[in-house]
Amino acid sequence: MVSVRGHYGAWAVALAVLAFLLLFLVIPVAQVIYVAFQHPNTGAFTFVNFVDFFRNALFRESFFNSLYVASMSVVVATLFAVPLAYFTTRFDFGAAALIQTLGVIPLIMPPFVGAVAMQMIFGANGSINLLLDEYFGFTIPFMEGLNGVILVQSIHYFPFILINLAASLQNIDRSMEEAAQNLGAHGFRLFRRIVFPLAMPGYAAGAALVFLKVFDDLGTPLLLNVNNMLAPQAYLRISSIGINDPMGYVISVILVAFSLFALWVSFFLTRGRDYAMVEKGGGGLGRRELGPLGRLGAWLVVLLILLIVLTPHIGLLLLSFGTIWSFSVLPDGYTLAHYEEVFSTALPYVRNTVLYAGLAALLDVVLATAIAYIVWRTDVPGRRILDYLGTAAVAIPGVVLGIGYLRVFHELPVPFVGTPLASWWVIIVVALTVRRLPYALRACTAALQQVSVSLEEAAFNLGAKRLRTVRRIVVPLMAGGIMAGFVTAFATAAVELSATIMLVARESDAPVAYGIYVYMQTAAGRGPGAALGVLAVVMVGVATYLSHRFVERGRRVEEADRRLAVAQGA
Amino acid sequence: MNEVQAHALHGRAATIQARRAESIRLEGVSVAFGEQEVLRDVHLEILPGEFFAFLGPSGSGKSTLLRAIAGFGPPPRGRILIGEEDVTHKPAWARNVGMVFQSYALWPHMTVWRNVAFGLEERGVDRAVIRERVGRILELVGLAELAHRRPSQLSGGQQQRVALARTLVVEPRVLLLDEPLSNLDANLRVQMRRELKELQRRLGITTVFVTHDQEEANTTADRIAVLDAGTIRQVGPPVELYDRPRELFVATFLGSANLIPGEVVAEGAARVFRGPDGLQLPVDGAEPLGRAWAFFRPEHVRLGEASQEANGMLFRGVIRRAEFLGAHVRYTLAAGALELLVDAPHDPNVPMVAEGAEVRAVVPTRLVRLLRA
Numbered sequence: 001m002v003s004v005r006g007h008y009g010a011w012a013v014a015l016a017v018l019a020f021l022l023l024f025l026v027i028p029v030a031q032v033i034y035v036a037f038q039h040p041n042t043g044a045f046t047f048v049n050f051v052d053f054f055r056n057a058l059f060r061e062s063f064f065n066s067l068y069v070a071s072m073s074v075v076v077a078t079l080f081a082v083p084l085a086y087f088t089t090r091f092d093f094g095a096a097a098l099i100q101t102l103g104v105i106p107l108i109m110p111p112f113v114g115a116v117a118m119q120m121i122f123g124a125n126g127s128i129n130l131l132l133d134e135y136f137g138f139t140i141p142f143m144e145g146l147n148g149v150i151l152v153q154s155i156h157y158f159p160f161i162l163i164n165l166a167a168s169l170q171n172i173d174r175s176m177e178e179a180a181q182n183l184g185a186h187g188f189r190l191f192r193r194i195v196f197p198l199a200m201p202g203y204a205a206g207a208a209l210v211f212l213k214v215f216d217d218l219g220t221p222l223l224l225n226v227n228n229m230l231a232p233q234a235y236l237r238i239s240s241i242g243i244n245d246p247m248g249y250v251i252s253v254i255l256v257a258f259s260l261f262a263l264w265v266s267f268f269l270t271r272g273r274d275y276a277m278v279e280k281g282g283g284g285l286g287r288r289e290l291g292p293l294g295r296l297g298a299w300l301v302v303l304l305i306l307l308i309v310l311t312p313h314i315g316l317l318l319l320s321f322g323t324i325w326s327f328s329v330l331p332d333g334y335t336l337a338h339y340e341e342v343f344s345t346a347l348p349y350v351r352n353t354v355l356y357a358g359l360a361a362l363l364d365v366v367l368a369t370a371i372a373y374i375v376w377r378t379d380v381p382g383r384r385i386l387d388y389l390g391t392a393a394v395a396i397p398g399v400v401l402g403i404g405y406l407r408v409f410h411e412l413p414v415p416f417v418g419t420p421l422a423s424w425w426v427i428i429v430v431a432l433t434v435r436r437l438p439y440a441l442r443a444c445t446a447a448l449q450q451v452s453v454s455l456e457e458a459a460f461n462l463g464a465k466r467l468r469t470v471r472r473i474v475v476p477l478m479a480g481g482i483m484a485g486f487v488t489a490f491a492t493a494a495v496e497l498s499a500t501i502m503l504v505a506r507e508s509d510a511p512v513a514y515g516i517y518v519y520m521q522t523a524a525g526r527g528p529g530a531a532l533g534v535l536a537v538v539m540v541g542v543a544t545y546l547s548h549r550f551v552e553r554g555r556r557v558e559e560a561d562r563r564l565a566v567a568q569g570a
Numbered sequence: 571m572n573e574v575q576a577h578a579l580h581g582r583a584a585t586i587q588a589r590r591a592e593s594i595r596l597e598g599v600s601v602a603f604g605e606q607e608v609l610r611d612v613h614l615e616i617l618p619g620e621f622f623a624f625l626g627p628s629g630s631g632k633s634t635l636l637r638a639i640a641g642f643g644p645p646p647r648g649r650i651l652i653g654e655e656d657v658t659h660k661p662a663w664a665r666n667v668g669m670v671f672q673s674y675a676l677w678p679h680m681t682v683w684r685n686v687a688f689g690l691e692e693r694g695v696d697r698a699v700i701r702e703r704v705g706r707i708l709e710l711v712g713l714a715e716l717a718h719r720r721p722s723q724l725s726g727g728q729q730q731r732v733a734l735a736r737t738l739v740v741e742p743r744v745l746l747l748d749e750p751l752s753n754l755d756a757n758l759r760v761q762m763r764r765e766l767k768e769l770q771r772r773l774g775i776t777t778v779f780v781t782h783d784q785e786e787a788n789t790t791a792d793r794i795a796v797l798d799a800g801t802i803r804q805v806g807p808p809v810e811l812y813d814r815p816r817e818l819f820v821a822t823f824l825g826s827a828n829l830i831p832g833e834v835v836a837e838g839a840a841r842v843f844r845g846p847d848g849l850q851l852p853v854d855g856a857e858p859l860g861r862a863w864a865f866f867r868p869e870h871v872r873l874g875e876a877s878q879e880a881n882g883m884l885f886r887g888v889i890r891r892a893e894f895l896g897a898h899v900r901y902t903l904a905a906g907a908l909e910l911l912v913d914a915p916h917d918p919n920v921p922m923v924a925e926g927a928e929v930r931a932v933v934p935t936r937l938v939r940l941l942r943a
Contacts, residue, residue: 175675178642178662183689183740186663193688197679 009467010378013370014386020367021389025434028404029256029396035407036249049246058228059247063254066230069149070215074161074207076154080309081161081206083301089169093290095302102302103159103166104548106309108541110495110513111156112219113533114312116520118152119143119224120325121315127329148224153214155309160213161206168202169195201269208266212259216397219497219513223520230255234399235502243406252400259395316537319530326523338527346532348508349515353494353539356425356511360432361490364440365482367433372445373470377456387441394438398498401431405503423505431503432493439492440485447481448474484550491543495536512536591618591776592743594639598648601634608634609646610800616778616793621770623787624780626797627823632780635797636746639778640669652743663692668742672749674733676721682708682732683717689740707739727758738773745770747779751786763790784824788812796820818941821865828871828910828933830864834940843940847906851883853940863941868900868911870937873929882932885910889927899923903931 039046053059088099121127122142129139142151172195180194196203218231227236234251241247290298320338322331371386393401409422421427451474459469475482497513504510510518512532519529594616601609609631616622624632637643639650641662650658657665676685683704690700708714711731721729730750737745750766751759767790770777781787787794788808795805796819804811804820815821818829832845834857843851843864851864864883871885887905899922901912912931914923923929 173673173675175671175673176677178640179669179671179675179677179736180688180692181642181662182640182667182669183736184663184666184692185688186661189692194677198677200679 010374010380014374014378014380014383017367017370017374017386018389021386021434024405024430025389025393025396025401028401028408031408032249032252032400032404033256035246036253038246040244040246049250053247053250056247059233059251062228062230062233062251065146065226065228066215069146069153069221069229070211072146072150073153073157073214074210076150077158077161077210078203078207080154080158080305081165082203084305085162085165085169087298087302088166091290091294091298093295093298095299098302098306099162102306102309103162104544105313106156107159108491108544109156109312109316109533109537110219110497110540111152111217112223112497112513113495113516113536114156114316115148115152115220115223116526117312117315117319117530117533118148118155120319121311122151123148125327130327130329143224145226149214149221149226149229152220152224152312153217154210155312156220157210157213158309160209161203164202164206164209165199166202168199171202172198204269205266208262208269212262212395215258215262216255216399217498218397218399218501219517222501223517231397231399231498234403235498238403238406238502243410248403252397252403255397255400256395259397263395313537316530316533319526320534322527325526338531341528342531342535346515346528349510349512349532350535352425352509353511353513353536356429356432357490357493359429360436360493361440361486363429363433364437364489365444365486367437368440368444368485369448369475369478369482371441372448373474376445376448377453377474387445390441391438393434396435398431398435398496398500399502401434402499402502405431405499419505422503425505425509428500428503428509428511431499432496435496435499436489436493440489443481443485443488444478447478447485450481451477480550480553484547487543487547487550491540491547494539494543512539591774592653593618593651594744594776594778595651596635596639596648597651599635599638599650600647601631601638601644603644608800609638611648612802614795614802614805616776618776619774620776621767621790621792622776622778623791623794624778624797625782625784625787625794625823627782629799630797631800632782632797633748636669636748636778636780639744640667640746641665666740666743667746668737668740668744669746670730670733670737670748670750672752674721674729674753676729676732676736678721681718681720682713682724685721685732686717686736686739689736693740703739707735710738711735726754727762730754730762734769742775744776744778747777749780749782751781751783759786766790788824796823798823814939815865815941818863818865821941826868826911826913828866828868829941830908832862832864834859834862846908849883851935851938857940861942864938865941866933866938868913869898871903871910871912871931871933873901873912873914873923873931881936882934883938885931885933887929887931889923889925889929892922892925894922903929905931 036049037045037047039048054063084099084102087093088096119126123129124139124141124143126143128142133139141147176198177190177194180190185193216231218235221227221229221232222235227233230251234248234255237245237251238248318331319325321334321336323333323335323337325331368390371390374380375383375387405427406422409427410420412421413419414421414424414426417424455473455477456469459473460466464472494511495513497517500511500514501517504514507518512535516529516532516536519525519532594614596612596614599609599612600607612635624635626632634643638646639652641657641660646658648658649656652665652667657667676682677688680688686704686707687700690703695703704717705714708717711734713728713731713735716724716728721732724732730753747766751762754762763786766779779790791808793805793807794811796803796811798819804816806814811820812824815824821827821829830845830849832843832849834841834843834853836842836859839855841853841855841857841859843853843857843862845851845864849864885903885905885908887903887908887910889901890904890909891900891902893900893902894916896916898913898915901914901923903910903912910931
């Protein structure tokens with residue numbers, strides 16, 4: 001730790017960051033929780049709102065539906081992820097690159113974008129069921145009500161389990177497995193008694209993340225017209241009954257509580273039981289060649305999952321190029337008209353998105369760099385609080401943040417603009433900033449930790465003051481991580497819907513995600529909505545690719561540095 | 571681990587029932603990772619009850635050979651026999667060969683007790699018997715009180731004991747140890763290697779261990795196989811390998827060596843080794859002609875006593891370096907084109923030879939061996 005005393009600059013920055021986080025994260029969320037426990041008429045502290053909530057049949061149903069959908073999504077996502085993770089880490093059969101791609105493809109499409117396309121393919125009158133009905137005389141209710149939400153969500157979020165589980169499996173020291181074989185274990189017993197327990201933390205972390213994401217998600221149920229779940233109920237109560245209806249707040253508290261619970265589970269399971277112990281023997285399970293039959297089977301499983309995972313993408317493309325697509329396996333004809341419409345009328349959405357997501361991502365990396373530096377390189381008292389607050393946003397569902405902003409800022413006029421802060425477009429940027437800060441913070445912290453303190457000390461030693469050192473030494477060395485943080489924040493902010501949908505005051509302020517939502521409400525709007533969705537996917541895809549490149553490059557530089565250090569040491 | 575426990579380990583080893591010791595025979599074993607051959611045509615017989623070491627630098631294939639015996643790594647060519655049984659194509663889990671891993675490979679999600687019980691459970695041993703045998707082996711390694719700890723709560727030495735107990739409790743046919751002492755600190759290492767040897771003696775189990783540390787191999791093993799670049803260079807008891815290395819690699823890998831390049835030529839009926847600077851050494855008449863190295867140990871060279879040893883190789887040179895190593899002083903002697911190492915026992919009453927001094931040195935002919943590269 002560099003401890004240079006008398007640096008009021010760091011103090012000032014820390015206070016500014018703290019003020020931002022208090023104003024736009026702590027106070028709105030605290031307000032939401034406060035209102036949930038406040039009697040609607042008297043204002044006194046009470047549990048009556050919660051009692052009312054559970055007395056209402058619709059809310060009870062929504063609560064259990066949300067729990068059911070989140071749990072089932074974890075189950076279905078597990079079915080996708082476990083074979084893939086196991087195949088890549090265990091067998092050499094040439095599909096590793098494909099499986100890695102599988103791990104990214106779903107993430108570049110926000111689930112709500114693909115939801116309608118999934119209807120077209122898996123729905124009651126979708127391609128699959130039409131074919132099934134024609135040839136076999138039966139249909140499968142893939143998309144009926146909650147099933148649809150579960151399918152869409154698990155396709156979208158299974159990579160969280162895949163990535164975490166594969167990493168866990170790769171980190172198991174090979175001798176752990178060999179020791180068990182040496183003592184007589186093999187086959188499924190070996191998997192059950194040694195391999196799976198050792199990979200459990202990674203699996204659980206991924207599963208908890210899926211649960212949390214699905215439990216909080218607003219866009220997908222809304223687009224699938226499934227309203228009897230918690231997040232949609234919160235949105236509908238606030239948007240139809242009004243900002244004073246306590247039910248929206250009660251639901252928010254429940255959402256936050258379950259988010260925290262899922263995060264705690266994930267944290268508890270990974271922390272303190274860190275089994276990542278790669279030793280000299282080499283990490284990962286012993287790899288095996290597959291026989292021809294096994295190879296065929298493995299490829300079939302991988303391709304089947306790939307097909308399912310690509311369904312939303314395929315459906316979206318078809319929808320965006322199709323003329324009329326109704327009660328038929330494929331669209332009746334193909335046209336560019338939807339793209340024409342998007343480019344002639346929907347460009348403001350794209351412009352808004354680039355503006356909002358760009359500003360938010362920029363603000364994110366500035367905040368994240370400041371927080372990381374203050375936490376890791378200064379001795380400002382209580383600096384950890386910034387880190388906790390910055391990360392805590394992960395546990396706050398978009399709906400809750402949106403409700404909090406509406407509640408706190410709807411009567412706060414912005415000078416010279418004339419509208420309340422809650423309906424000024426800048427609030428959308430702020431919401432996106434807060435929502436994506438954890439991603440940027442993680443990237444910047446990792447980048448900073450790779451910059452050796454002695455590089456800074458050398459600069460101090462040569463007479464540079466702190467701010468100049470940060471500017472000339474630290475930030476340039478962190479550049480890769482900062483870029484990765486920026487791009488990740490941008491990509492995820494560009495397609496965020498749950499907070500935005502509550503904060504968009506007029507259509508001219510709306511970003512792409514909102515535009516897609518509006519288009520998808522009507523049958524006629526599906527084509528242009530899909531075209532807009534394709535644009536969004538391309539945007540996010542490019543950004544994700546860039547982010548990977550930055551991370552990769554950072555890793556290569558780091559690798560080169562290490563080799564240099566070794567060479568000099570030797 | 572404390573003294574009491576160390577004592578306990580010695581005392582109770584006899585309570586473990588040793589099965590009949592078995593031999594290990596390797597017949598033309600080769601192992602390749604893809605294109606790269608890491609072991610080539612290894613032939614070796616390890617006798618029942620022997621404490622045997624694979625010694626070699628990293629990359630020599632010693633660990634690969636050990637793992638092949640346990641059934642890990644790519645399937646080898648040739649045959650591996652344990653006792654009379656050919657296990658070459660048996661899977662690792664069916665061999666009943668005990669192996670202690672370098673990292674110990676204790677499963678972090680199980681307690682010490684569960685770790686140790688694992689092998690017996692896999693063998694379907696009766697619960698009561700498991701309880702009794704696990705208890706007994708944990709007593710033996712002095713860890714009975716720590717049975718319900720997790721491996722992460724144990725010290726390095728304790729972890730190694732658990733790994734050993736976990737392997738021994740299933741009464742394996744032979745015991746394989748992969749660099750068993752490398753994860754311990756220096757003091758513990760010396761203590762543990764004595765204990766290992768003691769335990770092996772009492773159990774009488776055929777044991778093979780892999781090490782790159784010659785001192786470790788010399789002090790524990792009955793016999794050593796020196797490996798380099800995928801082949802066994804020489805097999806023998808430690809003393810024999812040290813005194814009578816058959817080739818350059820063995821001579822230099824075990825201890826320090828002086829090597830003088832030269833040639834064996836015929837002089838009439840006799841044969842003579844000719845080195846640089848007119849150096850001559852009469853050699854056995856059966857010695858083949860051609861390039862060779864004269865090899866001798868630094869401690870066999872004596873300074874300034876040329877007259878007393880008529881039958882020796884004589885050198886004249888300047889002391890370049892004198893390094894005091896406690897028990898002896900290591901001199902580097904520049905004699906013409908040669909640089910020789912000379913170890914002289916330290917005697918507090920005899921002053922060290924100063925750097926730069928001109929000296930004579932002699933090595934008795936009987937302590938010089940001819941080696942081929």
